[in-house]
Amino acid sequence: MRAPADSRVLVVDDDESVRLAVMLMVDELGVGVDGVADGREAIEVLRLAPYALVFMDVKMPVCDGITATRAIRTTFPADRQPVIVGLTGWATEATRVVALAAGMDACVFKPVAVETVHAVLRPWLRP
Numbered sequence: 460m461r462a463p464a465d466s467r468v469l470v471v472d473d474d475e476s477v478r479l480a481v482m483l484m485v486d487e488l489g490v491g492v493d494g495v496a497d498g499r500e501a502i503e504v505l506r507l508a509p510y511a512l513v514f515m516d517v518k519m520p521v522c523d524g525i526t527a528t529r530a531i532r533t534t535f536p537a538d539r540q541p542v543i544v545g546l547t548g549w550a551t552e553a554t555r556v557v558a559l560a561a562g563m564d565a566c567v568f569k570p571v572a573v574e575t576v577h578a579v580l581r582p583w584l585r586p
Contacts, residue, residue: 466509467492467510468492468510468512470482470513478494485514488580499522509541512543512544512580513531513543516545517549524558545558545566
């Protein structure tokens with residue numbers, strides 16, 4: 460799956476500083492980006508507009524990234540399925556396995572470096 464160059468990225472994280480930092484990293488590539496604070500908000504935003512890729516925090520209050528990812532994967536039609544990349548501060552193989560089993564396409568560990576965000580985005584976004 461390759462996203463069109465005008466596609467947007469959604470950053471979902473309850474920690475505002477992390478959310479804003481990742482949004483700035485995405486913006487550096489000239490990609491449109493929006494952010495929300497939890498999985499429930501992410502599901503609502505994704506219902507309103509398509510996003511090519513979602514950076515989804517794994518552990519959040521209200522609705523965590525695992526629950527949100529499962530809901531997206533089971534209720535959204537195939538043509539509205541974004542790439543979902545988990546963000547987690549729990550840097551363990553078990554966390555990565557759970558994230559992938561929930562339907563995330565990849566998982567990166569916090570703190571997230573700008574190089575990591577750019578490396579994740581490049582394969583999914585056409586020049």
